[in-house]
Amino acid sequence: MKRRSLLKAATVTAAAGVLGFRPSILRAQAAPLKVAFVGTLSGPGAALGNHMRDGWLAGLARLNNQLGGRAVETLVVDDELKPDVAVSKVRAALERDKVDFVVGVVFSNMLQAIHRPVTESGTFLVTTNAGPSTLAGKGCSPFLFSTSYQNDQPHAAMGQVAQDDGHKRVMVLVPNYQAGKDAVAGFKSRYKGEVVDELYVSLNQLDFSAELAKIAAAKPDAIFTFMPGGLGVNLVRQYRQAGLEKTPFLSAFTVDETTLPAQGDASLGFFTASTWAPNVDNPHSRQFVSAFEAAYGYVPSLFAAHSYDAAHLLDAAIKRTGGDVDDKAALRASLEKADFPSVRGAFRFGANHFPVQDFWLCKAAKRPDGKYQTETVRRVLEADTDAYAASCRLS
Amino acid sequence: MTLLLVQVLNGLQFGVLLFLVAAGLSLVFGVMDFINLAHGVQYMLGAYVAATFGLWLDSFWLGLLLALPVALVVGLLLEWLVFRHLYRRDHLSQVLATFGVILTLDEAARALWGSAPLNVPQPGGLPGGIEIMAGLNYPAYRLVIIGVGVVVPLLLWFLVERTRIGMLVRAGATNATMVSALGVDIRRLFTLVFAFGSMLAGFAGALASPVFPVAPGMGENVLILCFVVIVIGGIGSIRGAFAAALLVGLIDTLGRAMLPDLLRLLLDPSSARQTGAALASMLVYIVMAGLLAFRPAGLFPGPRA
Numbered sequence: 001m002k003r004r005s006l007l008k009a010a011t012v013t014a015a016a017g018v019l020g021f022r023p024s025i026l027r028a029q030a031a032p033l034k035v036a037f038v039g040t041l042s043g044p045g046a047a048l049g050n051h052m053r054d055g056w057l058a059g060l061a062r063l064n065n066q067l068g069g070r071a072v073e074t075l076v077v078d079d080e081l082k083p084d085v086a087v088s089k090v091r092a093a094l095e096r097d098k099v100d101f102v103v104g105v106v107f108s109n110m111l112q113a114i115h116r117p118v119t120e121s122g123t124f125l126v127t128t129n130a131g132p133s134t135l136a137g138k139g140c141s142p143f144l145f146s147t148s149y150q151n152d153q154p155h156a157a158m159g160q161v162a163q164d165d166g167h168k169r170v171m172v173l174v175p176n177y178q179a180g181k182d183a184v185a186g187f188k189s190r191y192k193g194e195v196v197d198e199l200y201v202s203l204n205q206l207d208f209s210a211e212l213a214k215i216a217a218a219k220p221d222a223i224f225t226f227m228p229g230g231l232g233v234n235l236v237r238q239y240r241q242a243g244l245e246k247t248p249f250l251s252a253f254t255v256d257e258t259t260l261p262a263q264g265d266a267s268l269g270f271f272t273a274s275t276w277a278p279n280v281d282n283p284h285s286r287q288f289v290s291a292f293e294a295a296y297g298y299v300p301s302l303f304a305a306h307s308y309d310a311a312h313l314l315d316a317a318i319k320r321t322g323g324d325v326d327d328k329a330a331l332r333a334s335l336e337k338a339d340f341p342s343v344r345g346a347f348r349f350g351a352n353h354f355p356v357q358d359f360w361l362c363k364a365a366k367r368p369d370g371k372y373q374t375e376t377v378r379r380v381l382e383a384d385t386d387a388y389a390a391s392c393r394l395s
Numbered sequence: 396m397t398l399l400l401v402q403v404l405n406g407l408q409f410g411v412l413l414f415l416v417a418a419g420l421s422l423v424f425g426v427m428d429f430i431n432l433a434h435g436v437q438y439m440l441g442a443y444v445a446a447t448f449g450l451w452l453d454s455f456w457l458g459l460l461l462a463l464p465v466a467l468v469v470g471l472l473l474e475w476l477v478f479r480h481l482y483r484r485d486h487l488s489q490v491l492a493t494f495g496v497i498l499t500l501d502e503a504a505r506a507l508w509g510s511a512p513l514n515v516p517q518p519g520g521l522p523g524g525i526e527i528m529a530g531l532n533y534p535a536y537r538l539v540i541i542g543v544g545v546v547v548p549l550l551l552w553f554l555v556e557r558t559r560i561g562m563l564v565r566a567g568a569t570n571a572t573m574v575s576a577l578g579v580d581i582r583r584l585f586t587l588v589f590a591f592g593s594m595l596a597g598f599a600g601a602l603a604s605p606v607f608p609v610a611p612g613m614g615e616n617v618l619i620l621c622f623v624v625i626v627i628g629g630i631g632s633i634r635g636a637f638a639a640a641l642l643v644g645l646i647d648t649l650g651r652a653m654l655p656d657l658l659r660l661l662l663d664p665s666s667a668r669q670t671g672a673a674l675a676s677m678l679v680y681i682v683m684a685g686l687l688a689f690r691p692a693g694l695f696p697g698p699r700a
Contacts, residue, residue, distance in 0.1 A: 181669075200668055207405070209648065213398060213402055213652070230512050231608075243532050243534070259512065
């Protein structure tokens with residue numbers, strides 16, 4: 001009970017900090033660690049941010065609200081999906097609140113905005129979702145770690161799936177912006193068959209009927225798509241309404257626990273590529289899923305899992321340095337070891353501080369209790385290193 | 396050929412949905428000279444209410460039915476609380492205040508239902524697809540939407556052109572002071588028009604909920620297109636809104652379907668696809684600009700023009 005109220009107090013003070021109030025902080029012991037959780041928590045992109053914040057808090061709850069034996073305060077920062085807002089709030093967290101770590105970040109453009117202010121101040125930044133190629137390759141930093149993936153990897157994994165399944169003709173459907181084009185490039189990097197057509201739609205598209213009619217007419221062996229958030233909810237529902245479900249639906253960031261509650265039965269049997277799914281069978285993962293569902297009342301996504309892992313990564317690293325977070329070189333060496341229990345099983349970092357990990361083909365399914373989750377089908381890539389790691393020079 | 400037919404049906408269906416939202420907006424704008432940016436929020440609330448009731452009662456159709464009175468009441472409430480005090484103000488104050496209503500209600504929806512899109516019960520009792528031509532299946536629910544789009548405009552036309560209330564509304568639009576001098580409570584009339592417009596928007600939201608995602612901010616996407624519709628159609632004209640909605644729906648859908656292929660005649664495939672997609676999303680605005688150059692008052696100018 002005490003733990004819970006402590007956590008609450010930490011969250012409340014964090015929220016108050018965001019609003020600009022500075023009430024006196026309840027301290028469990030002298031000099032607690034401070035962590036800024038940065039995420040998009042309002043606006044249309046908020047679902048991912050909420051999953052990540054809850055995953056982070058669930059990780060802390062599991063660790064008795066301590067990292068490496070030291071009490072933690074989390075400062076929850078909403079970047080509002082505006083780079084300028086993100087930078088000024090993060091600067092305030094660094095300079096006024098003197099946070100020891102920055103974790104989170106949903107969108108790549110937010111990470112690119114805050115990356116310099118954080119790393120140049122000598123603060124460790126752990127991204128639990130965004131993984132732009134610029135920061136995985138030449139622009140990698142000794143202060144940046146990722147517990148998620150480089151953005152291209154899930155798309156490339158789906159390309160491998162299409163290749164392995166022997167689909168000869170695949171149609172691609174993505175939104176017309178940079179991430180959409182990256183998705184196509186990632187998919188094509190491993191898929192060698194014919195891409196019948198690439199359909200680009202605008203980011204605020206409501207109705208996919210024109211595109212679905214084209215797909216129905218072209219009769220491809222499968223489609224590959226990347227439609228985050230509401231776009232994906234729309235597409236999945238309309239795909240089924242159009243009676244196309246016999247054409248395999250290969251996707252990335254389209255069918256996951258953030259959108260499944262809205263997609264419901266329409267999503268069943270649709271595929272996605274992931275690093276983790278709630279049915280992954282190891283004791284640590286099972287513990288995470290049941291504790292998370294008990295605390296927050298919904299099924300955790302891979303975004304929540306990556307943030308949960310980030311808490312454990314920091315815990316293990318700080319434990320190894322004996323609670324010292326000021327000796328940056330020692331802390332870095334200890335973070336690089338990554339000897340923490342990950343929900344994904346074994347975990348290690350590549351040369352660019354991005355995970356070297358397996359990718360799974362997953363499928364949307366309905367559990368006996370009526371909730372929806374993704375479930376692993378098979379391992380697609382083993383110990384996959386992203387394409388940019390080679391050009392990263394960390395000395 | 397069949398592909399073209401399907402795309403035309405898709406365009407009509409999208410146009411019909413736009414009409415249902417735009418009709419209320421145009422009515423309120425035309426009759427009361429009141430810019431209601433919050434109209435899109437009422438569309439969103441309609442979708443949320445229909446989805447919530449639909450989940451409770453396990454029937455989409457009951458949810459749809461119950462959304463109507465709720466949308467009506469919300470409309471009355473908003474009119475009474477906020478909008479009533481704005482009729483005499485200039486358009487800028489109206490835009491500011493109704494924009495405030497958007498922000499407030501969007502956040503309220505987020506607080507109540509969360510920021511993730513809602514799961515909406517699918518309309519039961521309908522076959523998945525209907526074969527309208529050999530080898531061509533079309534989703535039955537989308538045909539229902541098109542059907543609604545034929546019936547509702549007819550009802551509206553009857554209401555406005557053939558009933559006493561409709562006569563008063565038309566009279567009020569032309570000269571409000573004169574009508575109130577003749578002993579008609581113009582305030583109450585306006586309230587009625589406003590509530591009716593909200594109900595139409597709520598109905599459109601409920602109708603769209605199985606097809607489009609029900610999420611905070613869903614109204615703003617539609618609202619912009621609806622402004623295009625009423626500007627093209629002529630402000631305050633139901634007939635104009637209908638014609639323009641179908642036009643916008645068709646242009647948008649056919650543009651998205653055909654432009655990338657047409658551009659391939661001029662450009663290499665990959666840039667044709669991307670510029671095609673970009674051009675298609677601009678097409679309705681280009682058409683609007685072109686049309687306004689020739690008919691500044693829109694296709695069917697309304698009573699105020």
